[in-house]
Amino acid sequence: MTPTVTIIGAGPAGLTAAHLLRREGAEVTVLEQDPRYVGGISRTVEYKGxxxxxxxxxxxxxxxxxxxxxxxxxxxxLLHRPRSSRIYYGGRFYSYPLKAGEALKNLGLVESARCVASYAWARLFPVPDPKSFEDWVSNQFGRRLFGIFFKTYTEKVWGMSCREISADWAAQRIKGLSLSKAIMAALLPKRAPKDRTQTIKTLIDTFRYPRKGPGMMWEAAADRTRA
Ligand SMILES: Cc1cc2nc3c(=O)[nH]c(=O)nc-3n(C[C@H](O)[C@H](O)[C@H](O)COP(=O)(O)OP(=O)(O)OC[C@H]3O[C@@H](n4cnc5c(N)ncnc54)[C@H](O)[C@@H]3O)c2cc1C
Structure with a gap:
């Protein structure tokens, strides 16, 4: 018997499932509410060309x-591209991952000293059992750096307060990155990681990107499944 599967949503999860199920010989129907696009929040939309x-x-x-x-x-x-991520704060650009020398210069000695003191305080007196993104990041980087580099950015991107985002989610997205590791990465010469799992996720300085944007990946997955 050929299994028949109905998937709701043509985002990355639905289309990947559809593609893999098709490969195993299942009959697949994907239902998508968007009349034009696939790819969910990873879609690429066209506007005026x-x-x-x-x-x-x-x-x-x-x-x-x-x-x-x-x-x-x-x-x-699927192209390889160098990564250039910068945070615009107080009228200046900061490389992300942070570069210790540049951050120090941009923040100035007084603010840098405050950040280091706040980081030391967080290491000595961490929020016990952190539940929110705010508590988790403050424990890792100190409250001052949380306010400067994480709070406004995260709230703009995800549209919710850092107190409402769970600590689990922060741990998964910023996994393995701590202030001391960021400073070490900035100061020490780069060495190739022994394997992919050792690479600190947010410190990667190249990534793959579809020629016409991320939506291209999901259009290709949908086309394969249709075919
Ligand atoms: C700003 C931003 C940056 C990101 N950057 C990255 C990144 O760099 N790398 C990375 O890997 N991930 C990134 N992500 C995360 C990534 O976009 C998501 O993890 C991924 O899109 C989730 O896929 P999904 O299929 O689970 O859900 P979604 O993408 O949300 O897709 C769900 C689909 O289901 C459809 N749907 C919902 N309800 C119904 C219904 N009742 N009937 C029919 N259809 C329905 C929706 O229209 C949508 O098409 C980023 C996300 C954001 C917002």
Whole structure:
């Protein structure tokens, strides 16, 4: 018997499931409420001949299986790109991941000293059992750096208060990154990681990106499933 599967939502999860199920020979129907686009919040929309990403998407996974699946879907259209992430704060740009020397220069000695003191305080007296994004990041970086580099940015991107975002989610997204590791990464010469799982997720300085934006990946997945 051929299994028949109905999937609700043509976002990355639905389309990846559809593609893999098709590969195993299942009959798949994907229901999508958007009349035009697939890709969910990872879609690329067209406006006056230009393509806009709903969110800037980097394609990087610690799982080789996931990387291989993306390569299978897009082949040469999945480009390697250098990463340039910067935070605009107080009229100045800060590289992200932070570069210790640059951050020190931009913040000035007094503010830098406050940040280091606040970080030391957080290490000595962490919020016990952190439940929110705010508590988790403050424990990792100190309250002052949380206010400067994380609070406004995160609230703008995700549209909710850092007190309402769970600590689990912060731990998963900023996993492995701490102020001391960020300073070490900025000061020490770069060494290739022994394997992908050792790479600190937010410190990656190149990533893969589809030639026409992230939506291209999901259009390709939908086309394969249709075919
Ligand atoms: C600003 C931003 C940046 C991001 N950057 C990255 C990144 O760099 N790298 C990365 O890997 N991830 C990134 N993400 C996360 C990534 O976009 C999501 O993890 C991913 O899109 C989740 O896929 P999903 O299929 O679970 O859900 P969604 O993308 O939300 O897709 C759900 C789909 O289901 C449809 N749907 C919902 N309800 C129904 C219904 N009742 N009937 C029919 N259809 C329905 C929706 O229309 C949508 O198409 C980012 C997200 C944002 C917002």
């Amino acid at each position: 230009f393509r806009f990403d709903i969110g800037g998407h980097r394609f990087f996974s610690k799982s080789q299986e996931v990387e291989d699946l993306w390569t299978e879907l897009l082949g040469d259209d």
